Amino acid sequence: MEAGYTSLPASQLAGSVPAIVAEENQGRAIVGTLHKTNLQTFPPGSSASGYQALGTPHGEDGQTTIAWNGLFNISSYQPYFNIDTDIMFDRLISSVYPMNDFYRKVDANPDLYGLVWISTTLVFILAVLGNWATYLMTKPDVSWNFDVNYVNWAACAIYGYVLAVPVAFYFLLRYFGSNAGLVQLWCIWGYSLFIFIPGALLLVIPVEILRWIIILCVGSASAYFITLNLKPYTDGHHDRILLVICAAVLQFALAIFIKMFFFA
Amino acid sequence: MSHGDTIPLHPSSQSDIDEIENLIYDSVQSGHASVLPARAPSPPRASIPVSSSPFINSNVPPPSYQKVTAAKPPPVPAVVPVSSVDPSVPGGAGLRQGISSDAFGSPTNTLTEPVWDTVKRDLSRIVSNLKLVVFPNPYREDPGKALRDWDLWGPFFFIIFLGLTLSWSASVKKSEVFAVAFAVLAAGAVILTLNVLLLGGHIIFFQSLSLLGYCLFPLDVGALICLLKDSVVLKLIIVSVTLAWSSWAAYPFMSAAVNPRRKALALYPVFLLYISVGFLIIAVD
Numbered sequence: 001m002e003a004g005y006t007s008l009p010a011s012q013l014a015g016s017v018p019a020i021v022a023e024e025n026q027g028r029a030i031v032g033t034l035h036k037t038n039l040q041t042f043p044p045g046s047s048a049s050g051y052q053a054l055g056t057p058h059g060e061d062g063q064t065t066i067a068w069n070g071l072f073n074i075s076s077y078q079p080y081f082n083i084d085t086d087i088m089f090d091r092l093i094s095s096v097y098p099m100n101d102f103y104r105k106v107d108a109n110p111d112l113y114g115l116v117w118i119s120t121t122l123v124f125i126l127a128v129l130g131n132w133a134t135y136l137m138t139k140p141d142v143s144w145n146f147d148v149n150y151v152n153w154a155a156c157a158i159y160g161y162v163l164a165v166p167v168a169f170y171f172l173l174r175y176f177g178s179n180a181g182l183v184q185l186w187c188i189w190g191y192s193l194f195i196f197i198p199g200a201l202l203l204v205i206p207v208e209i210l211r212w213i214i215i216l217c218v219g220s221a222s223a224y225f226i227t228l229n230l231k232p233y234t235d236g237h238h239d240r241i242l243l244v245i246c247a248a249v250l251q252f253a254l255a256i257f258i259k260m261f262f263f264a
Numbered sequence: 265m266s267h268g269d270t271i272p273l274h275p276s277s278q279s280d281i282d283e284i285e286n287l288i289y290d291s292v293q294s295g296h297a298s299v300l301p302a303r304a305p306s307p308p309r310a311s312i313p314v315s316s317s318p319f320i321n322s323n324v325p326p327p328s329y330q331k332v333t334a335a336k337p338p339p340v341p342a343v344v345p346v347s348s349v350d351p352s353v354p355g356g357a358g359l360r361q362g363i364s365s366d367a368f369g370s371p372t373n374t375l376t377e378p379v380w381d382t383v384k385r386d387l388s389r390i391v392s393n394l395k396l397v398v399f400p401n402p403y404r405e406d407p408g409k410a411l412r413d414w415d416l417w418g419p420f421f422f423i424i425f426l427g428l429t430l431s432w433s434a435s436v437k438k439s440e441v442f443a444v445a446f447a448v449l450a451a452g453a454v455i456l457t458l459n460v461l462l463l464g465g466h467i468i469f470f471q472s473l474s475l476l477g478y479c480l481f482p483l484d485v486g487a488l489i490c491l492l493k494d495s496v497v498l499k500l501i502i503v504s505v506t507l508a509w510s511s512w513a514a515y516p517f518m519s520a521a522v523n524p525r526r527k528a529l530a531l532y533p534v535f536l537l538y539i540s541v542g543f544l545i546i547a548v549d
Contacts, residue, residue, distance in 0.1 A: 074461050081462040084525040113463070117533060124540045131547060145436045146547040148444050 083111040095191040103229045110183045115190030126154040130262030136206040219255025223248035390418040397478040419477015429487040452537040465522035482509040507542045
């Protein structure tokens with residue numbers, strides 16, 4: 001039904017303008033519900049009907065190329081970065097306290113800016129502070145060198161986690177019949193990492209027991225955030241609650257990994 | 265390029281044109297191509313158009329070709345007036361670029377010039393871009409003027425130099441340090457530019473890459489000093505100073521490119537990149 005908007009007659013021309021117009025129209029038309037916002041579909045340019053993503057209901061040759069054009073064009077990803085500074089701060093604060101309102105704020109306008117830059121900041125913070133923490137813990141007669149592989153490990157771990165886990169949960173939630181959106185899930189996981197940044201700053205303190213306490217608090221806070229924001233997708237079905245618990249456990253495992261690898 | 269026939273000539277320039285015509289005819293008749301060293305313009309490239317320019321009259325096409333206003337005068341003929349070209353001279357478009365007696369009429373003949381001239385031209389462009397970007401300059405606020413003649417050689421040299429300096433400073437895992445520094449800087453520049461574009465800003469992709477590369481120059485200087493002197497306090501001071509300098513150089517360009525409501529969102533990643541490179545400089549020992 002929404003696919004009709006993507007078949008604008010002028011869409012063979014520049015390709016990028018009709019794609020945005022189509023998506024924005026659909027996004028504004030369906031606001032305030034979890035159901036079928038076009039910002040849910042990723043990659044952009046695909047029609048809103050799930051597995052028919054890159055195929056076309058009409059079978060015209062022109063339509064198929066338009067969907068692929070949207071994939072490689074910057075302006076078709078712009079709706080995912082449609083965020084201002086004050087909104088961004090508001091979302092960052094509400095990812096720490098209070099956590100229960102986050103999914104409502106994010107639903108109509110999920111942003112990938114938070115995902116990209118919070119995870120990048122976390123990668124650098126872990127690499128730098130992890131090195132500093134091991135430096136503080138080395139005995140005076142043992143030589144210490146800056147281990148640049150921390151950057152590699154941090155990048156692989158954080159980027160891998162925050163990109164792959166929401167995809168897995170997207171497929172699992174869809175399999176169980178929920179209508180979760182991939183971009184919303186990415187947004188939630190991205191902002192769930194924010195609390196690790198001040199946590200990492202505190203983890204530099206070279207007292208071992210204090211480090212464990214800090215990481216347990218931070219890990220549970222982050223896991224709690226994930227649970228609260230995945231709960232709306234369960235819609236009361238009990239089999240999906242298991243997925244939510246798995247997500248919380250994974251988040252906690254990430255916290256333990258951060259402590260053991262970077263702040264040993 | 266030869267639209268200049270509607271522009272009135274300055275009285276003194278006619279003599280210059282006559283002199284140049286004589287030189288051209290002489291060299292054509294003598295049969296060998298005497299290509300005089302001149303700073304040929306780069307191929308026309310995208311740049312943010314400026315609304316007014318002091319050099320070009322209003323009935324001349326948009327300023328993408330006005331690069332020649334920065335051309336050094338060729339040493340042998342007199343200074344060529346840049347806004348007027350006599351269309352009856354064969355290869356007339358080549359006047360502004362120096363004498364090129366190419367029978368096919370193509371404007372530049374940089375293939376036959378000595379290699380040292382090419383290198384000198386590129387080096388002078390790097391230096392002039394550096395002065396525009398990194399040092400105080402009244403045109404800094406206008407992104408259209410600040411780096412109109414962008415190039416990627418400068419950023420390339422600065423990134424490689426920074427990677428090499430960090431690698432030399434490291435006592436262990438030298439090649440990994442270079443790899444991490446190079447990857448972070450190169451990927452970082454691309455990702456920062458994409459970030460601005462995705463936030464709805466208006467910049468030219470390569471112009472922004474060029475600018476972010478040139479803004480690394482203060483960090484290069486800082487890394488070199490940290491390589492030579494090895495005290496932690498000194499490193500901290502030097503890195504903070506050069507970091508502030510780099511950020512100050514990059515700030516006006518990035519902040520002018522986006523909607524003011526999203527300025528902080530566009531600037532934060534720039535600071536993040538430079539701060540992380542600064543940490544690498546301090547920590548590698």
